[in-house]
Amino acid sequence: MAPMLEVDGLTKVYKRGWPAAKETFRLEADFRIEEPGIVGMMGPNGSGKTTLFELITGSNTPTAGRVLVRGRDIHGVRTDERDRLAIHYHQSYQVRHFRSLYPNALLERAGSDYPLVHLFDEPQFNTQDGYIGFMLDFFRRLRGEGRLVFLCVHPNERFHLEILEEICERFIFVQKGTVTPIADFAGLVAHEPCRAYLGDLLAERAA
Numbered sequence: 422m423a424p425m426l427e428v429d430g431l432t433k434v435y436k437r438g439w440p441a442a443k444e445t446f447r448l449e450a451d452f453r454i455e456e457p458g459i460v461g462m463m464g465p466n467g468s469g470k471t472t473l474f475e476l477i478t479g480s481n482t483p484t485a486g487r488v489l490v491r492g493r494d495i496h497g498v499r500t501d502e503r504d505r506l507a508i509h510y511h512q513s514y515q516v517r518h519f520r521s522l523y524p525n526a527l528l529e530r531a532g533s534d535y536p537l538v539h540l541f542d543e544p545q546f547n548t549q550d551g552y553i554g555f556m557l558d559f560f561r562r563l564r565g566e567g568r569l570v571f572l573c574v575h576p577n578e579r580f581h582l583e584i585l586e587e588i589c590e591r592f593i594f595v596q597k598g599t600v601t602p603i604a605d606f607a608g609l610v611a612h613e614p615c616r617a618y619l620g621d622l623l624a625e626r627a628a
Contacts, residue, residue, distance in 0.1 A: 423492030425569045426477070426507075426538055427453040428600075431486035433472055448472050450600035451486075452593070457564050461589030461609070462573040465618055468595045470573050471511075474540045477571075479503040490537055507538035539563055540571040546584065553580075557588050576622055585609075594618075 431450045436442035448469040454460065464470050475481035477488050479495040480503075488495045490506040498506060541560075546553050560570050572589060574581050585592070585606065592603040596614050603609045610616065616623060 423489065424453045424455045425457060425491060427489040428477065429453075429487050429489065431473075431476060431488060432484045433469075433476060433481065434484045446598060448476075448598040448600070450476075452600065452602045454569060454591075457567045457569050458590045459560055459564055459570045459572060459588055460591050460593060461585040461606075462571055462593045462595065463576060463585075463615070463618070464595035466575070469598045469600070470595045471542055473595065473600060474509050474542055474571070474573070477538065477540060478507040478509045480509065504536060505534060506536065507540065508536040509540045509542060510544070511542045536568070538569045538571070540573070542573050543575050544572070546581070548580070553584065557584070560588060576619060579622060582619070582622060 428450045431448075433448040434444055435446040437445045446469070450473060462470060472481060476483055477495070479488070479498065479500070482496065488507075493506060495503055495506055544556070546556065560572065563570050571593075572585070574585060576582050576585075589606065591605065592609045594601045594603060594609065594612055594615050596618070601612065601614075603612060603615075610619070610623060
């Protein structure tokens with residue numbers, strides 16, 4: 422069976438200016454995830470996390486490379502069916518939508534009735550009334566149903582790190598457009614760019 426998600430030589434370049442446009446930002450990613458699971462993602466603001474999610478769901482067009490969900494190139498799938506492969510929930514769980522210059526008649530069908538990849542972009546965790554436990558159970562249920570879950574968190578409280586450590590099986594750290602896959606939580610907090618990013622939170626966690 423094809424990998425759950427394959428991000429193959431993916432590049433997104435933004436430029437500004439005319440007539441000689443100057444590169445202002447570049448995101449590069451290359452990784453694959455074979456099976457269902459829960460992936461934690463973090464990185465500084467403006468590092469490219471949301472851009473990566475948009476590229477995975479097909480709501481942003483890559484400069485180069487491709488994204489395969491169970492072997493299907495999501496940028497070759499009808500725009501009204503891409504969320505049957507990968508769906509992006511932004512902050513308060515509103516779904517990110519996408520546009521395309523190509524008519525759907527020229528694109529492939531998704532071949533799926535329910536999203537295989539679920540990307541949660543900085544969800545709001547309410548600390549009262551068991552809400553966090555409810556959401557963690559929801560993420561686990563998706564994984565149990567054979568889905569791949571991404572949980573992007575911008576940690577500003579120690580419990581955010583505790584959530585990632587408890588539920589995530591692997592990690593991705595994004596900084597200045599560089600996407601680094603990391604095997605486990607110990608590797609994440611040992612990664613020097615991540616340690617610099619987390620700063621005092623790591624000291625609080627160790628106390």
